[in-house]
Amino acid sequence: MTWTPTRDDFNTYMLPNYNPQAIIPVRGDGSRLWDQDGREFVDFAGGIAVNALGHAHPALVDALKTQGEQLWHLSNVYANEPALRLAKTLVEATFADKAFFCNSGGEANEAALKLARRYAHDHHGKQKDKIVSFRQSFHGRTWFTVSVGGQPKYTEGFGPIPGGIVHGQYNDLDSARELVDENTCAIIVEPMQGEGGVTPATPEFLEGLRALADAHNALLIFDEVQCGVGRTGHLYGYMHYGVTPDILTSAKALGGGFPIGAMLTTEHVAEVFVVGTHGSTYGGNPLACAVGYAAVSTINTPEVLDGVAERHALFRKHLEAIDAKYDCFAEIRGLGLLMGAEFNARFGEAGRDTLAAGIDEGVMLLVAGPGVLRFAPSLIIPEADIDEGMARLERAIARVAESVG
Incomplete structure (x- = not known):
């Protein structure tokens, strides 16, 4: 007996910590997706x-198929060639x-x-344990990282949170100066806040x-989980700014869809x-x-990275045209192909309503908080798909x- 899952089955079998859209995508090709009924969507969410x-993408599919016929898992009791190959590539391409x-x-x-x-x-003593982070930041869902993240809604009801963590105001250097001292071991920051509003x-x-x-013998950590691996038009965002961290974290685009972090x-x-x-x-x-x-080798090329800026300009052009027609955005911001369009006071917290309307019109979107539309499409999305997706948006x-009047 065959069984085709439906969206209602999510409510039956899955924990209620997510609230997916009404459709279930089953196939993707480039920047287009199709659901169970064969409806097509332009993917701006990525x-x-x-x-x-x-x-x-053919390079990723080929890499997975080839490796899948050779070796799946060893554990770190042994080294493996793909891990060493990827490590060498990342080290040679970055400060690390x-x-x-x-x-x-x-x-x-x-x-x-x-x-x-x-x-x-090990270098300064056990008293040097303070971590300085920033409000509206997001660093993950483990207990340590969600506590370091600067959004209390994610720790509410899970207390007590770990100690030694303080939060300043993002893009406010005076706020950071008030917090960093000789007991600070690390400052962690996203070069571009994603969940916090792009x-x-x-x-x-x-x-x-x-x-x-440097002044307080602390380490600077750049969380580039969302903004790294080509998203800004550079392999990593620190290259855009010319500021080098001591530690950098990467994931998301690093595997092009296959789970991996570094x-x-x-x-x-x-x-x-x-x-x-x-x-x-x-x-x-x-x-x-x-x-x-395969993902890093494909992305870290002039063809892909230079194309990010061109696509950013096209996204911005369309968003500005939509704003001129509907007077809906207070600000359009972001770097490369991680962009945010913040609704103005009239539209308010219309993010989720826009996501749902987008599904009805055939475009997949994201939000970054209730009042910001977030765009994180493929770095190689064809211009024709941008045009079509924006018409649907x-x-x-x-x-x-x-509805907002």
Whole structure:
């Protein structure tokens, strides 16, 4: 007997911590998706900045098929060729000397925060444990990372939260100066806040954090889980700003849709993670690393990275035209192909209504809070798909405009 799942089955069998849209996509090709009924959608969501090469990209499919016929899993009792190949590629393309692989952005940030505390402990003493983060930040859903994140709604009801964590105001260097002191082991920041509203850091802010970290013997951690791997038009966002962190975390687009995370750091910092200090059963498994290598090798090319700026300009042009017609946005912001369109006071918190209207019109969107539309499409989305998706978005905005008056 065959069984075709429906959206109602989610409510029956799955925990209620998600609330998916009414459709179930079953097939993707590039920047288009099709649901169970054969309806087509233009994908502006990209799996929340994950599908950086779209759906079923030939290089990723080939890497997965080839590796799947050779070796799936060893554990870290043994080294494997795909992990070493990906580590070498990332080290040679960035500031880093060493790489650690895991399964997600949350795990990458967990590793980074543990590394920073261990480094401070070994070099400066156990009293140096303070972590400075920023309000509206998002660093993952593990207990440590959700506490470091600057959104209390994600820790509410789960207390008590771990100690030694304080939060300043993003893009406010004076706020950070008030918090960073000799007991600070790490400053963690997103070069562009994603969940917090798609807000890029100012150059002065990141430069100031680097100086603060240096002055107080703290480590600077860049969380590039969402903004990394080509999304800004550079392989990593720190390259856009010219500010180099001590530790960088990466995930999402790193595997192009296959789960993988990475923490990158310098040799000096890495030395404190001696054998047994940290680990991951699945981290660095051959399947994920083979796909990750294919993704990074494809993305880190002039053709792809230079094309991000061109596509950003086209997205902005369409969004500005929609705003001119419907007077709906207070600000359009972002870098590369991580963009946010914040609704004005008239539209208010119309994000989820716009997502639902978008589904009806055949375009998949994201939000970053209730009042910000977020766009994180494939880095190689064809211009024709941008044009078509924006035409569908305009129809969705028109429907929402009728409801808000």
